[in-house]
Amino acid sequence: MVNCAVINCKNCTNGRRKNQENVSFHRFPHEPNLKRKWIEATGNKDWSPTKHSTICSKHFEEASFVEGKKQRILANAAYPTVDVLKITTEEVSLFIYLLT
Numbered sequence: 001m002v003n004c005a006v007i008n009c010k011n012c013t014n015g016r017r018k019n020q021e022n023v024s025f026h027r028f029p030h031e032p033n034l035k036r037k038w039i040e041a042t043g044n045k046d047w048s049p050t051k052h053s054t055i056c057s058k059h060f061e062e063a064s065f066v067e068g069k070k071q072r073i074l075a076n077a078a079y080p081t082v083d084v085l086k087i088t089t090e091e092v093s094l095f096i097y098l099l100t
C-alpha cells in the first residue's frame with residue numbers, strides 16, 4: 001500500500017476508494033532543492049521522506065506530466081503546486097457528515 005505524504009491527503013493504493021483511477025503516486029526526487037519543494041508541499045516541514053515516500057498526482061498540475069508507456073510520469077523538475085487543503089475540504093466535510 002502506498003500513501004500520499006501530504007498532510008490531510010488520504011489518497012492511497014489500498015483500493016478502498018473506488019473513484020481514484022486517475023491518481024498516480026510519485027517518489028521524491030533526489031535533487032536537494034527540488035526535494036525541499038516537495039517536502040514543503042507536504043505541509044510537514046520537520047519530516048524527511050524515505051525512499052518509499054510518495055506524493056499523489058492530485059498535487060501536481062496537469063502540465064507537470066508527460067505520457068509514459070504505461071502510466072503518466074512527472075516531467076523533470078516538476079513539484080507539487082496544487083493546494084492540498086482545497087482538495088481535502090470536501091472529504092473532511094463528508095467525514096464530519098458521516099460522523100453526525
Ligand SMILES: [Zn+2]
Binds near residue numbers: 004005010011056057
Ligand atoms: Zn495526495
